[in-house]
Amino acid sequence: MAGGGNAIRGSRVGAGPMGESERGEAAPRVWVSYWCSNGHEVRPSFAKEPDIVVPEVWDCPRCGFPAGQDRDNPPQPPKNEPYKTHLAYVKERRSEEDGAALLEEALDALRQRRGES
Incomplete structure:
Protein backbone atom coordinates (compact mmCIF):
# COMPACT_ATOMS: atom_id res chain seq x y z
CA MET A 1 0.00 0.00 0.00
CA ALA A 2 1.62 3.23 -1.09
CA GLY A 3 1.36 6.43 0.88
CA GLY A 4 0.61 4.95 4.26
CA GLY A 5 -2.60 6.09 5.82
CA ASN A 6 -1.76 4.21 8.98
CA ALA A 7 -3.93 5.60 11.78
CA ILE A 8 -1.67 4.47 14.63
CA ARG A 9 1.56 5.60 13.09
CA GLY A 10 3.97 7.01 15.67
CA SER A 11 1.98 5.88 18.67
CA ARG A 12 2.64 3.11 21.15
CA VAL A 13 0.73 1.13 23.70
CA GLY A 14 -0.12 3.40 26.59
CA ALA A 15 0.36 6.60 24.59
CA GLY A 16 -2.39 9.11 24.28
CA PRO A 17 -4.46 11.45 26.37
CA MET A 18 -4.80 9.06 29.29
CA GLY A 19 -4.88 10.60 32.72
CA GLU A 20 -5.49 9.61 36.33
CA SER A 21 -9.15 8.88 35.54
CA GLU A 22 -8.23 6.01 33.21
CA ARG A 23 -5.22 4.64 35.11
CA GLY A 24 -6.63 4.93 38.59
CA GLU A 25 -5.20 7.01 41.39
CA ALA A 26 -1.58 6.56 42.41
CA GLN A 69 19.58 5.51 55.96
CA ASP A 70 22.24 6.98 58.30
CA ARG A 71 24.10 9.60 56.26
CA ASP A 72 26.97 9.83 58.78
CA ASN A 73 27.43 6.05 59.08
CA PRO A 74 26.76 4.36 55.70
CA PRO A 75 27.33 0.60 55.36
CA GLN A 76 30.80 -0.40 54.27
CA PRO A 77 31.23 -2.01 50.85
CA PRO A 78 31.82 -5.76 50.89
CA LYS A 79 35.41 -6.96 50.89
CA ASN A 80 36.14 -8.70 47.61
CA GLU A 81 38.68 -11.46 47.94
CA PRO A 82 40.99 -11.86 44.95
CA TYR A 83 40.46 -14.83 42.68
CA LYS A 84 42.25 -17.93 43.93
CA THR A 85 43.54 -20.68 41.70
CA HIS A 86 42.99 -24.34 42.45
CA LEU A 87 46.63 -24.54 43.52
CA ALA A 88 46.13 -21.75 46.06
CA TYR A 89 43.24 -23.65 47.66
CA VAL A 90 45.32 -26.85 47.74
CA LYS A 91 48.21 -25.00 49.39
CA GLU A 92 45.82 -23.78 52.10
CA ARG A 93 45.03 -27.40 52.99
CA ARG A 94 48.48 -28.99 52.57
CA SER A 95 51.95 -28.13 53.81
CA GLU A 96 54.96 -27.99 51.48
CA GLU A 97 56.16 -31.30 52.92
CA ASP A 98 52.78 -32.96 52.26
CA GLY A 99 52.82 -31.64 48.72
CA ALA A 100 56.34 -32.92 48.07
CA ALA A 101 55.46 -36.36 49.47
CA LEU A 102 52.31 -36.59 47.31
CA LEU A 103 54.24 -35.51 44.22
CA GLU A 104 56.96 -38.09 44.86
CA GLU A 105 54.32 -40.80 45.39
CA ALA A 106 52.60 -39.88 42.11
CA LEU A 107 55.91 -39.83 40.22
CA ASP A 108 56.85 -43.24 41.63
CA ALA A 109 53.50 -44.69 40.50
CA LEU A 110 54.01 -43.18 37.03
CA ARG A 111 57.52 -44.58 36.76
CA GLN A 112 56.29 -48.04 37.74
CA ARG A 113 53.57 -47.97 35.06
CA ARG A 114 56.15 -46.97 32.47
CA GLY A 115 58.55 -49.66 33.63
CA GLU A 116 61.18 -47.24 34.82
CA SER A 117 63.03 -47.73 38.06
Missing part, protein backbone atom coordinates in the same frame (compact mmCIF):
# COMPACT_ATOMS: atom_id res chain seq x y z
CA ALA A 27 -1.02 5.11 45.86
CA PRO A 28 0.32 7.58 48.43
CA ARG A 29 4.13 7.40 48.43
CA VAL A 30 6.92 7.96 50.94
CA TRP A 31 10.46 8.76 49.78
CA VAL A 32 13.37 7.41 51.81
CA SER A 33 16.95 8.69 51.53
CA TYR A 34 19.83 6.22 51.49
CA TRP A 35 23.56 7.08 51.40
CA CYS A 36 26.47 4.87 50.32
CA SER A 37 30.09 5.13 51.50
CA ASN A 38 30.89 7.25 48.40
CA GLY A 39 28.40 9.90 49.53
CA HIS A 40 25.83 9.19 46.82
CA GLU A 41 22.19 9.66 47.79
CA VAL A 42 19.39 7.56 46.35
CA ARG A 43 15.71 8.24 47.13
CA PRO A 44 13.44 5.35 46.18
CA SER A 45 9.74 5.70 46.90
CA PHE A 46 7.57 3.16 48.65
CA ALA A 47 3.83 2.83 48.99
CA LYS A 48 2.67 4.51 52.16
CA GLU A 49 0.80 1.56 53.64
CA PRO A 50 1.03 -0.06 57.06
CA ASP A 51 2.10 -3.47 55.73
CA ILE A 52 4.96 -2.11 53.56
CA VAL A 53 8.37 -2.59 55.17
CA VAL A 54 11.07 -0.13 54.11
CA PRO A 55 14.38 -1.99 53.73
CA GLU A 56 17.34 -1.04 55.95
CA VAL A 57 19.79 -1.19 53.02
CA TRP A 58 19.41 -0.22 49.35
CA ASP A 59 21.91 -0.70 46.50
CA CYS A 60 23.37 2.54 45.18
CA PRO A 61 22.57 2.78 41.45
CA ARG A 62 25.71 4.87 40.77
CA CYS A 63 28.42 2.69 42.32
CA GLY A 64 26.65 -0.52 43.39
CA PHE A 65 27.73 -0.21 47.04
CA PRO A 66 25.18 -0.79 49.78
CA ALA A 67 23.48 2.38 51.03
CA GLY A 68 21.90 2.94 54.44
